[in-house]
Amino acid sequence: MxxxxxxxxxxxxxxxxxxxxxxxxxxxxxxxxxxxxxxxxxxxxxxxxxxxxxxxxxxxxxxxxxxxxxxxxxxxxxxxxxxxxxxxxxxxxxxxxxxxxxxxxxxxxxxxxxxxxxxxxxxxxxxxxxxxxxxxxxxxxxxxxxxxxxxxxxxxxxxxxGYVKEIEQQHDAHMETMALRHVLKHLRSRRLMAPFKALSACADVQLEHPLVTRLYDSVVSDGNWAEAERVLQLAADEGLFDTFAREAPAQATWTRLSGTSADGDAPRQRGGHAMCIDEAKGRIYLYGGWDGERSLDDFWVYSIGEGRWHVVPRHEGGVWPGRRSCHKMVFDAGTGRIYLLGCLGVSDDDLRETDPTRTRSPGASAGEPRPPTQRADFYAYHTRGDNAGVWELLSANTEASGGPPWIIDHQMVMDTERGRLYICGGRINDWSSEVPKFSGLYGYDVATGAWSQLPPKGMPSLSHALTRRFGHSMVFEPNEHSLYIFGGMEDAERHLYDMHVFNLDTNTSTELFSNFSTSGGPERMFAQRAVIDPAVKEIYVFCGLKRSPTTPIPRLDGEHWVFRYSSRPGTWTRTQPALGQPDSVPHARYAHQVVYDSLLRIAYLHGGNAGRLLESGALGDHIHGDDALVEQRLDDFWSMFLSRPVRKEIVRRGTFRIRCQQFRETCMTVPAVQALRFLQAEVAEVADHASEEGDVLRELLAPLIGRSAASSVTSAPTVTPETFRARREVFQHLMEFFPQEAKEPSADMAEVIDWYEEGGVD
Known part of the structure; x- marks a missing residue:
């Protein structure tokens, strides 16, 4: 409706x-x-x-x-x-x-x-x-x-x-239908089939999807197991399991990539670098970063098709962004340009990826910091056209052009359809101030080169909570034309765990979570990375530094999360390694980089800071002081593919549950040897022996132990109250695969009446 x-x-x-x-x-x-x-x-x-x-x-x-x-x-x-x-x-x-x-x-x-x-x-x-x-x-x-x-x-x-009247009528009709459906469920669950059929006929109310009714009849009423399996396959063919497949916990399959250039080279270890992806041509670009001793200015491209890195050569006589870290890059599929913005400092002592446990750059003297000489420069790299292979300095000082000041650890995303860049937050490089300063929310028109601050003048200003952060995450949702902004840090003592969505059409922000940790999400995060797949309405989060409420010391975390935003405020689930791959996963890190190929639905992760390297050579991100020798930057490169159950796998799981119940009832009607043969040939055939289903198989043997071949059996199955309850449990398990709109109401009528008599929500 x-x-x-x-x-x-x-x-x-x-x-x-x-x-x-x-x-x-x-x-x-x-x-x-x-x-x-x-x-x-x-x-x-x-x-x-x-x-x-x-x-x-x-x-x-x-x-x-x-x-x-x-x-x-x-x-x-x-x-x-x-x-x-x-x-x-x-x-x-x-x-x-x-x-x-x-x-x-x-x-x-x-x-x-x-x-x-x-x-x-x-x-x-x-x-x-x-x-x-x-x-x-x-x-x-x-x-x-x-x-x-x-x-x-x-x-x-x-x-x-008129509008409210229409809403009221639709709501009343829906409530009437729901009341009748609860009554129908109650009658059927009590085996009161005569009034159930009479009410179904005269009320013209559909309790559930017709295939679900057929499944109930075959499993619960008739014990017709072959028909039940046929109905399962029909339900899969009609797409009734697709919602379950999309929302099931994802399993991550990680693959380490080692493709070097023709000279045997690949990007060296680093953190705080920048990456972006050209999905159409299958190319991943990487620039700069900090290797633990100095800043870098190398530029690489990885060909997904070739599985190989290539050094991007410098254009003779042209400009070059120079050494930098804590910058950001985005790719504009419309123009083929790469945009680069942000830089931590001007020298090897100053350029590094952000570390919230330090207040001075590695190697910096205890004296006064050297004054900055580099401004808020803004570059574009051309990947196609007459200027292919050339860097262009768009602005030597974006602040003077109405854009953001000199910033680091900001976030930048691209709206290719409308030709707009968006930059949010980040820490301002103000060497004269002891107090952290933060940038705002800016837009950049790639056609005109004009900057604008959001919201426009004349509209209510943004809450400082939205932009007063650095090391956070921001992704662009093209279907909603919105920005999702979350996590990061306000200062060394305050890691953030709020999440906001900013609508670019209305210039309004909505807080989805003031604390996503208490809503099933990760703990407070900093320098984590996030990518989005708008087609399935999911954001994939790769954790960085985390801080729990019980300790002031941040720690590394290698968890990966999926945030589904198909309904507000959204749901968080943690990904798990694919079966058989518990050790083949990236080490925990921060200041890494991740890009996402939405065509192949594969994420690519490179480098980062893995914390302290101990004297033994082991990584120890919790160790500080004399035992911690040096921070370890990484040069590993990974791909990650998230898999969920496909229709065939869901049908197999349902078939296993059906055959388990069939076996339990078979044990009451046939000799033990025949029942054992059914268990081995029919039930074991559809079981996943590496999962908990293997334990279920062993438990099913219990009824056969001690039974002699001459044990008495009944001539025909009897649907006792115990059997009826067991069949309904199987049916309820099968309902886990169906969407809510296709099955009977989840609450029992007795629960609804109890809620009403208790007064409901007040």
Whole structure:
């Protein structure tokens, strides 16, 4: 069913008016009505809760003047930081004040910039729902022993009468259908087939996909195992297992690549270098970096087809970017140009990849640092056309042209379709300041050579949280025309674990996670690398330095993660090495480089810093002091392919479960020898003996042990309550392969009734 908000008649969101319907006790004169007025410089224009303890439940209930579809909420703030500022909070909405659903749990920044949060207004089936009430549940303030304060609240959504009426009708129809489906599931699970069939016929409601019904009948009702296997194959052929295959945990197959040039050369060990990829021609470009002693200015190209590195020769008499690290490169498929921006310093003592445990470049003297002579230069390399093989200096000082200042450890991405570069964050090279300074968010038009700062003038400014970072990750999503920005570091003591998405069409940012570690993701990260596959809506993250909440010392981590953003806010899963490949994986590192070939769906990783090299020659990233001799840069080059179960493998897994149940019931109806023959010939044939299925096979032998050939057997199978429950368990296991919309409701009716009687979400 398509909800009304997916139609062409969807109106634009507008500000929704509201009144205060109720609240918990307030402190002093800070009443709830104050949040209706945006007066950031008025210290009394706020609501403050009566209680300081986070264990005390506090809330404000808003009643919308009109039934509406709520789209977002904006919190205005005091003009400067304040110890009472609300930090953690939840938002619930509902048609009535006693039946509300949580639609947001998030965190506000302790600054003066208003923040807007998107509010979920669709259920798990994608059907929009209207609301009359909105409840704000503050959980904590930024400082302990202070009353929580909310300064200003604005709500946005859709209130146009015709549109909301259509949404309400669709939602009511969906709820009616879901109620009938829960009843049907309840009747069938209790073997009340007569009322089940009668209700199915008269209500004209489909409990599940027809193939799922056939599978239930063959497995649970009839024990027709051959038919069950046929239905599994039919379901695979119709693509019903494709969602499971896409969302199953990925297994990473790593291959070390060793293709040298014709002279036997390859890029030497380094970290803090830059790479980019020309997917159409299968070429990976690499420039510069720090090898532990000096900065590098070599330029390489790797041919994926040949499996070989080549040195890119210098154009006689032409410009060259020179020695550098902590820079970034991107490839523009439209023009065939490579763009390069950023540089840490001007000498071998200054140029290195970022190390948050140090404050001075390796080899630098204890005296005053030498003044910088290099500016924010910006280069382009031509890979085709009349100028092929030539570097071009686009700007000797991007800051003077309206672009970013001299920066390092920033992020840069390319929008080829619109001919735009985007640069986010990074640390400014300001040798006169002891306090870290950060760049902003910039766009560059490759056709005109014009820089612009985002958002444009006249629009609300960005939250500093988005750009006040370096060593972070940023990827460009072309279908959404958005930037995903996460991780990095603000200073040596603060690693970040937030994630934002910035919409380039609307120039607005949304925080997806204030802490992705508590949402199933990795710990706080710095100098990690990320690439994106928009076709499958996944971001692949290769960890770098991580810092756990229990220790101030950063450590290396070799984990790799997949972030799926097909639904908000998205889900994190950790990849696992492919079976039989536990040791053939890259060592943990940071300041490495990764590019992604979306045509072949292969990631390529090169080099990086592997931490301290011990006197024994072993790598010890946790060791400091006299035992740690020198940091070890790497020159290894890897490819990684992520695999997931294919249809054939899913059918095999389902067939194994079906035959296991068939064997259990066969043991009750045939002699032990015949049952053993079935186990060996039919069940073992489809088992993956290297997985836990091998253990299941051995467990299946237990019923046969001690049975004599003359043991009594029944003439025909009897569907006892125990057998019925066992068959339903098999059916439920098989349902793991099917998408939610194709199967019966996941909750039992008894659970729904219990939730209702307990009062639901409040």
């Amino acid at each position: 398509m909800s009304a908000n997916d139609s062409a008649s969807r109106p634009s969101p507008s500000r929704l008016s509201y009144t205060i319907a109720g609240c918990s006790e307030h402190s002093n004169r800070y009443v709830a009505e104050n949040i209706m007025v945006d007066a950031p410089k008025e210290p009394n224009s706020r609501w403050s809760g009566q209680h300081e303890s986070p264990s005390m439940k506090q809330w404000i209930l808003l009643r919308l003047d009109e039934l509406s579809v709520v789209d977002s909420i904006t919190f205005g703030k005091h003009y400067k930081q304040h110890p009472c500022n609300m930090k953690e909070f939840k938002i619930c909405v509902g048609l009535t004040m006693d039946r509300m659903t949580e639609v947001l749990s998030s965190t506000l920044k302790d600054d003066s910039v208003p923040e807007t949060f998107a509010l979920r207004h669709t259920n798990s089936a994608g059907v929009s729902f209207p609301s009359r009430y909105l409840k704000i549940v503050p959980i904590s303030a930024y400082s302990h022993s202070f009353h929580i304060s909310i300064w200003f609240v604005s709500i946005s959504g859709f209130s146009e009468e």
